[in-house]
Amino acid sequence: xxxxxxxxxxxxxTRGQQVTLRCSSQxxxxxxxWYQQALGQGPQFxxxxxxxxxxxxxxxxxxxxxxQFPNYSSELNVNALELDDxxxxxxASSPGGGLNYGYTFGSGTRLTVV
Amino acid sequence: KNEVEQSPQNLTAQExxxxxxxxxxxxxxxxxxxxxQHPGGGIVSLFMLSSGKKKHGRxxxxxxxxxxxxxxxxxxxxxxxxxxxxxxxxxxDMRFGAGTRLTVKx
Numbered sequence: 001x002x003x004x005x006x007x008x009x010x011x012x013x014t015r016g017q018q019v020t021l022r023c024s025s026q027x028x029x030x031x032x033x034w035y036q037q038a039l040g041q042g043p044q045f046x047x048x049x050x051x052x053x054x055x056x057x058x059x060x061x062x063x064x065x066x067x068q069f070p071n072y073s074s075e076l077n078v079n080a081l082e083l084d085d086x087x088x089x090x091x092a093s094s095p096g097g098g099l100n101y102g103y104t105f106g107s108g109t110r111l112t113v114v
Numbered sequence: 115k116n117e118v119e120q121s122p123q124n125l126t127a128q129e130x131x132x133x134x135x136x137x138x139x140x141x142x143x144x145x146x147x148x149x150x151q152h153p154g155g156g157i158v159s160l161f162m163l164s165s166g167k168k169k170h171g172r173x174x175x176x177x178x179x180x181x182x183x184x185x186x187x188x189x190x191x192x193x194x195x196x197x198x199x200x201x202x203x204x205x206x207d208m209r210f211g212a213g214t215r216l217t218v219k220x
Binding site: 033035037040041042043044045048056058088090092102103104105106107108110 | 118147149154155156157158159162200202204207208209210211212213
């Protein structure tokens with residue numbers, strides 16, 4: 001299967017709970033990046049994983065954590081959810097370490113924290 | 115000031131019009147991306163540029179490295195072009211503009 005797949009597509013959680021979002025990278029891609037997009041704004045970089053290691057992190061608190069698996073799929077975990085965590089979470093995969101390589105984006109997971 | 119600025123924020127055009135969306139960046143980048151985001155949220159990568167110009171169908175993207183400026187042009191616009199267009203600079207991580215919301219009316 002080609003393309004980037006994210007699951008779930010929509011999710012509602014209560015403040016204080018924990019959430020795990022999943023991303024299957026495009027075949028042949030070893031780099032996955034996660035982004036948070038609040039309503040009406042451009043995406044913000046959360047972190048990137050390259051060959052199972054974190055390869056860069058944006059300005060997000062430690063309660064945002066991630067994993068990349070040997071098959072290069074990835075998870076984004078958010079602990080102690082806050083109302084402001086409500087956003088569209090996008091992942092994108094690329095075939096290299098991130099520089100000068102095309103990105104393929106997933107359709108996103110829309111998280112609502114109530 | 116954002117590292118990646120787009121203009122205009124919103125754009126309404128009549129079907130058939132020529133459209134230009136501008137992007138200026140203040141950080142060093144190795145490549146610039148133009149992305150299209152539809153109301154459902156999914157993002158499609160349109161172009162990745164590091165110099166010059168690229169064309170795909172009715173879409174043309176240009177970049178001027180010295181001026182740190184890029185433009186996305188749509189010729190013969192169509193209502194199905196209605197979407198949010200986002201430019202993003204890439205240098206290890208992506209820095210996104212806030213997007214330009216384009217509405218093309220029939």
